[in-house]
Amino acid sequence: MGLFNSAPRVFLAATALRLVLLVYGGWQDAHSAVKYTDIDYMVFTDAARYVSNGESPYMRDTYRYTPLLAWMLVPTAWEAPAPWSTLTFAFGKALFALSDILAGWLVVQLLTRCYRFPTERALRYVAAVWLWNPMVANISTRGSSEGLLGVLVAALLWATLTKKPILAGLILGLAVHFKIYPFIYGVSILWWWDAERDGSSSIEAGLLSKALRFVTPSRVKFVVAALASFVALNTVMYLQYGQPFLQHTFLHHLTRIDHRHNFSPYSTLLYLSAAGGAETRFEALAFIPQIALVVLALPLVLAKKNLTTTMLAQTFAFVTFNKVCTSQYFLWYLVLLPFYLPSSSLIGKPKMGISAAILWILGQALWLHQGYNLEFLGRPSFVPGLYLAGLFFFCVNVWILGIIVQDGSQSVEETELVQKSKSP
Amino acid sequence: MKRRITFIQRIDAGFDPQQVVLTSSSLSVRDLDAAREDRFTVELDQLPEQLRGALEHSSGLHLRWASERPYDALAPFASRVSPGLHVQYTPLKTDESPEALCTLLRAVVGPDKDAQFKDCTKPEESFIEPPLSTNSASSASLQYHTHLPSVKNLVKYIQNDVCAKESTECHTSANALLTADSIDIDYDSSSRALTVSGFWANPPKGDWTDQIMKPSSSADQIEFGLLGAEPGLEPEEIKMGGLLAVVGQDQKLKPTMFSFPSRHQHLIESSSYTVSFTPPTGLHPEMSITIPRSTLKQPPAPNDATCALHTYLTLPSTIFGDQYQLATTDPLFLESHNLAVLKAHAGEMDLEAPDWVVKNWGSSWLLELATPPTQEQDQTPVPSNWTATIPLHLRYLPPSESGYRTAHVPWPIVFWACTTEDEEGMGPNPFERTHLGWDGLFGPRTTFYQLSPAGERLVEDVDVPVLQLSGEGMFQGKFIELGTCVVISLGFLWVLLKLVRVAWSSGVGANGKSGRVGAHDKKD
Numbered sequence: 036m037g038l039f040n041s042a043p044r045v046f047l048a049a050t051a052l053r054l055v056l057l058v059y060g061g062w063q064d065a066h067s068a069v070k071y072t073d074i075d076y077m078v079f080t081d082a083a084r085y086v087s088n089g090e091s092p093y094m095r096d097t098y099r100y101t102p103l104l105a106w107m108l109v110p111t112a113w114e115a116p117a118p119w120s121t122l123t124f125a126f127g128k129a130l131f132a133l134s135d136i137l138a139g140w141l142v143v144q145l146l147t148r149c150y151r152f153p154t155e156r157a158l159r160y161v162a163a164v165w166l167w168n169p170m171v172a173n174i175s176t177r178g179s180s181e182g183l184l185g186v187l188v189a190a191l192l193w194a195t196l197t198k199k200p201i202l203a204g205l206i207l208g209l210a211v212h213f214k215i216y217p218f219i220y221g222v223s224i225l226w227w228w229d230a231e232r233d234g235s236s237s238i239e240a241g242l243l244s245k246a247l248r249f250v251t252p253s254r255v256k257f258v259v260a261a262l263a264s265f266v267a268l269n270t271v272m273y274l275q276y277g278q279p280f281l282q283h284t285f286l287h288h289l290t291r292i293d294h295r296h297n298f299s300p301y302s303t304l305l306y307l308s309a310a311g312g313a314e315t316r317f318e319a320l321a322f323i324p325q326i327a328l329v330v331l332a333l334p335l336v337l338a339k340k341n342l343t344t345t346m347l348a349q350t351f352a353f354v355t356f357n358k359v360c361t362s363q364y365f366l367w368y369l370v371l372l373p374f375y376l377p378s379s380s381l382i383g384k385p386k387m388g389i390s391a392a393i394l395w396i397l398g399q400a401l402w403l404h405q406g407y408n409l410e411f412l413g414r415p416s417f418v419p420g421l422y423l424a425g426l427f428f429f430c431v432n433v434w435i436l437g438i439i440v441q442d443g444s445q446s447v448e449e450t451e452l453v454q455k456s457k458s459p
Numbered sequence: 460m461k462r463r464i465t466f467i468q469r470i471d472a473g474f475d476p477q478q479v480v481l482t483s484s485s486l487s488v489r490d491l492d493a494a495r496e497d498r499f500t501v502e503l504d505q506l507p508e509q510l511r512g513a514l515e516h517s518s519g520l521h522l523r524w525a526s527e528r529p530y531d532a533l534a535p536f537a538s539r540v541s542p543g544l545h546v547q548y549t550p551l552k553t554d555e556s557p558e559a560l561c562t563l564l565r566a567v568v569g570p571d572k573d574a575q576f577k578d579c580t581k582p583e584e585s586f587i588e589p590p591l592s593t594n595s596a597s598s599a600s601l602q603y604h605t606h607l608p609s610v611k612n613l614v615k616y617i618q619n620d621v622c623a624k625e626s627t628e629c630h631t632s633a634n635a636l637l638t639a640d641s642i643d644i645d646y647d648s649s650s651r652a653l654t655v656s657g658f659w660a661n662p663p664k665g666d667w668t669d670q671i672m673k674p675s676s677s678a679d680q681i682e683f684g685l686l687g688a689e690p691g692l693e694p695e696e697i698k699m700g701g702l703l704a705v706v707g708q709d710q711k712l713k714p715t716m717f718s719f720p721s722r723h724q725h726l727i728e729s730s731s732y733t734v735s736f737t738p739p740t741g742l743h744p745e746m747s748i749t750i751p752r753s754t755l756k757q758p759p760a761p762n763d764a765t766c767a768l769h770t771y772l773t774l775p776s777t778i779f780g781d782q783y784q785l786a787t788t789d790p791l792f793l794e795s796h797n798l799a800v801l802k803a804h805a806g807e808m809d810l811e812a813p814d815w816v817v818k819n820w821g822s823s824w825l826l827e828l829a830t831p832p833t834q835e836q837d838q839t840p841v842p843s844n845w846t847a848t849i850p851l852h853l854r855y856l857p858p859s860e861s862g863y864r865t866a867h868v869p870w871p872i873v874f875w876a877c878t879t880e881d882e883e884g885m886g887p888n889p890f891e892r893t894h895l896g897w898d899g900l901f902g903p904r905t906t907f908y909q910l911s912p913a914g915e916r917l918v919e920d921v922d923v924p925v926l927q928l929s930g931e932g933m934f935q936g937k938f939i940e941l942g943t944c945v946v947i948s949l950g951f952l953w954v955l956l957k958l959v960r961v962a963w964s965s966g967v968g969a970n971g972k973s974g975r976v977g978a979h980d981k982k983d
Contacts, residue, residue: 065791066791067791068789068791068792068794068795068796077783081783096782096783096808096809096810097810097811294813294855295811295855300943300946300947301943301947303926303939303943304939304940304943306855306858306926307858307926307928307936307939307940308940309813309815310813310815310855310857310858310926311815311857312857312858312926312928312936313936313939313940314936314937314940315940315944317940317943317944318943321947324947324948324950324951327951328951328954328955332954332955332958333958335967336958336961336962336967337958337961339967339968340965340968352954355950356947356950356951409741409742409924410741410742410743411739411741411742411743412739412741413739413740413741413742413922413923413924414924415861415862415863415924415925415926415927416924417862417924417925417926417927418926418927418928418939422939422942426942426943426946429946429947429950430946430950433950433953433954434953436954437953437954437957440954440957440958440961441957441960441961443961444961444964444965
C-alpha cells in the first residue's frame with residue numbers, strides 16, 4: 036500500500052532501475068562479444084561522429100532519422116581516455132532513459148491534475164505500465180530512441196490539456212519531424228479542441244455558423260504552430276543536408292524495399308509481390324483502411340468524448356494496420372495506456388482483460404516461434420507459419436482495438452487544470 | 460599465334476630421357492607425370508571481328524577461372540583464386556563501355572541450367588569497383604565474379620567463335636580446357652594480344668602422352684619446356700632448371716637453369732584449411748575457416764618483411780557481410796572470431812535489400828586473421844585446430860516450390876602475405892600472374908604463400924529458406940493475396956462497426972452534456 040504513496044520513491048526506483056541497467060550494459064559490452072547495446076545505437080553514434088566532424092549523418096548507412104538525433108548525441112563522439120569514454124558513449128542512452136522518466140512524470144501530472152486521480156493511483160498505473168516496466172527501461176538503456184517519442188507525446192498531451200495551443204502545435208511539429216506517425220494525433224486534437232473546450236458555451240444551429248465555429252483561435256494557433264515548426268525544422272535540415280535528409284527520413288518509408296519478416300499482416304504478401312509473384316496489387320491499397328480509421332473514423336467518433344483513449348486507439352490502429360510492424364512500435368502506445376487502463380473494461384472485466392493479455396502474448400509467441408524457425412533454424416516458415424501467425428496477431432489486435440473503441444464512448448472530463456490556470 | 464607449353468615436374472618425380480622426343484617436325488611426350496601450363500598468345504588482328512570489337516574497347520581484360528575441385532598449386536603457379544569465374548576489366552574510356560562484354564558473359568555463363576549470375580547490358584551495372592589498390596599494375600577498375608562449375612560453354616564459345624573452322628588443333632586445345640584446374644584469359648591494350656592459359660596440376664588421364672606438331676605457318680611458334688622448380692637463394696626467388704626447345708626449330712632439347720623473383724611462393728611446409736558453415740545456418744550463416752594449428756607457421760620471408768595470415772572472400776549477392784560489424788575494432792568481437800582486422804571490402808554493401816533488387820554480382824572482403832599466440836601456456840590443452848569465423852547474412856531470395864534456394868558460396872582463399880616497406884616492384888617473372896582481385900590490395904614488394912584448400916568441392920551450398928509457392932495446393936500465391944485481403948477487410952469492418960455503434964448511441968460530440976455544463980458552471 037505504502038509503495039505508491041510517495042512520488043519521489045517511485046521515480047527514484049525508476050531511475051535506479053535505469054542506472055543499474057546502464058551500468059550493467061556497460062559491463063556486458065566490455066566483457067562479452069555479445070553486446071547489450073542495441074545495433075541502432077551504433078548507427079546513431081556513428082552518425083553523431085560524422086556530425087561532429089562536420090559531415091552529414093546520412094553518410095552512415097541505415098541512418099533514417101532526423102539530424103536532430105545525431106546532433107543530440109554529439110557528446111558520444113567526444114574523444115576521452117578510458118573510463119570517461121564509457122561515460123561519453125553512454126550519454127545517449129542516459130538521455131533516452133531520462134526521457135522515459137520525464138515522460139512518466141508528465142503522465143503522472145496529467146493524471147492527477149487533469150483527470151483528478153489520487154496521486155497513489157496515478158503512480159501505481161504509471162509505474163506498472165511505464166516507469167517500472169522492464170521492457171521500457173531495457174529499450175531505452177540499450178539505446179533505442181523510442182523513449183524520446185514517449186516524452187514528446189506526453190508533452191503534446193500536457194500542452195493540449197493545459198490549453199496551450201501554440202506550444203502543443205510546436206511540439207506536434209517537432210514530433211512529426213522526429214518520427215512521422217504522431218501526425219495522427221494532430222487530427223484528434225484538432226477535432227477535440229472545439230469552441231466549448233475553450234469556454235464558449237453558446238450552441239448555434241445552422242450549417243454555415245457551424246462551419247465558421249469550427250475555426251476557433253485555438254485551432255488556428257495549433258495548426259499554424261504545428262506547420263511552422265514542422266516546416267521550419269525540415270527547411271533547416273534540408274538546407275543543411277539536402278536530398279539525403281529527405282530521402283532517408285521521409286521518402287525511404289514510401290519506397291522501402293526491405294520486406295523482411297515482421298509482425299505486420301501484410302508481411303508475406305509484400306514479400307510475394309515484391310518478388311513479382313502477386314497477381315493483384317492489393318498491398319498498394321493498404322493505406323486505405325489504415326488512414327480511414329486513424330485520421331478519419333477514430334478521431335471523428337471518439338476525440339470529443341475522450342482524447343487520450345482516441346489517441347491510444349489511433350496508435351493501436353496505426354500499428355495494427357501498418358505495412359511494417361516491429362516490437363519497438365509497441366512502445367508507441369504504451370505511454371498512453373495509463374490514461375486508458377484505469378477506466379477500461381480490460382480492468383473492469385478481469386476475464387476480458389486477462390483473455391486479451393493471453394491472446395496478445397499468444398499471438399507474439401506463435402509469431403516469434405515461426406520467426407525463430409526461419410531466422411535461426413533456416414526453415415522456410417513463411418507459409419503457413421509466419422503468414423498465419425501474422426494474421427492471427429492482427430485479429431487479436433483488431434479485437435482489442437474494438438474494445439478500446441467501445442470504452443472510448445464514455446466521456447471523460449479533463450477541466451481541472453483549465454480551471455486552475457484560468458481562475459486568478 | 461604463339462604457344463608455350465610448360466611441364467613442371469615435382470622434385471621427387473622420376474624422368475627418363477625417352478619420355479620426351481624432339482624431331483625436326485614434332486615433339487612427343489610419353490607417360491609424363493607433371494603439372495602443365497599451356498599458353499596461347501594470339502594477336503588482336505587474328506581474332507574474329509566480334510571479339511576484337513569487344514577487346515578494342517578495353518584497356519585491360521583479365522578473366523580468371525578456377526575449378527571447384529581442389530588442386531595443387533605448385534611453384535611457379537602457386538597463386539590461387541576462389542572457384543568460379545572472375546573478371547577484371549578496365550574500359551579504355553571511363554565514360555563508355557561496350558555491351559560486348561556482357562554478351563560474352565551471357566554466352567559463357569548463361570546457358571548453364573543452374574546458372575546464378577547477375578546479368579548486365581553494360582558492365583557498370585553488375586560489376587563492382589574494387590577498393591583503392593596499392594598496386595595499380597595488378598588491379599582493374601571493374602570487377603565481376605560468378606559461380607561457374609564448368610567451362611563447357613566457354614569452350615563452346617572458343618570453338619564456335621574464335622577457332623578457325625579448319626583448325627582442328629584449335630578445337631582440340633579448346634577441348635582440353637575442359638579438364639583444366641584453372642584458366643586465365645588476358646588482354647592488354649599495350650600488347651594488343653590475347654593470351655589464353657590453361658593449368659593442370661596433374662595429368663587428367665594419369666599421365667601426359669601427347670604429340671605436338673611443328674606449326675604450319677612460319678609466323679607461329681611453339682615453345683616447350685620441361686622444368687623443375689625449387690626455392691632460390693633469396694626467399695622471394697624461384698630457381699628453375701630443365702629442358703627447353705622451340706618445336707620445329709631446335710634440333711635437340713637445351714638444358715637450362717635460371718632463377719627469378721616471384722610474388723607467389725609455394726609454402727614449403729604445406730598447410731591446409733577447410734571451410735564450412737555450422738548448421739543450422741538460418742538467415743545468418745557463420746563461415747568457419749579451420750587450419751591445423753601445427754601447420755600455422757610464418758613462411759620463410761625476407762627478414763625485413765612482416766607476415767600476416769589473410770583470407771579473401773568472394774561472396775555472391777545472395778550472401779553478405781555487414782561492413783559495420785566486420786570493421787569493428789572491438790577486441791572482444793575480434794578475439795571471439797579469431798579475426799584481426801577488416802582490411803578492404805568492395806561491392807554490394809546494402810544490408811537490407813532483397814536479392815532481386817541488387818544489381819551488383821556481390822562483394823569481396825579482405826580480412827587479416829588472428830594467429831595463435833606464439834607462447835601458449837602448456838597447462839591448458841589447446842585444440843588441434845585454429846578456427847576463424849566470419850559472421851555473414853543471407854538476402855531474401857525469390858519464392859520457390861521447395862521453400863529453399865541455394866547460395867553457392869565459393870571457398871575463400873587463405874594465404875600469408877609478407878610485406879616489406881620497399882616501394883620498388885620485383886624483377887620480371889616469366890610466369891607472372893596478376894589481376895587476381897586480391898593481389899592489388901598489397902604493396903608491390905609483397906610475397907604471398909597460399910594455404911591449400913582441403914575438401915572434395917571448394918564451394919559451399921547454403922540453403923536459403925524462401926517463401927514456398929506452388930502451382931497448386933495450399934501454397935499458392937493467390938491464397939496469400941486473398942487471405943490477407945479478406946482478413947484485413949474483415950478487421951477493418953469490425954472496427955468500423957464498433958465505431959458506428961458508438962456514434963449511433965452517443966453521437967460524435969462529447970456525450971453527457973450535463974457533465975460539461977456542470978464543469979462550466981464550476982468555472983463561472
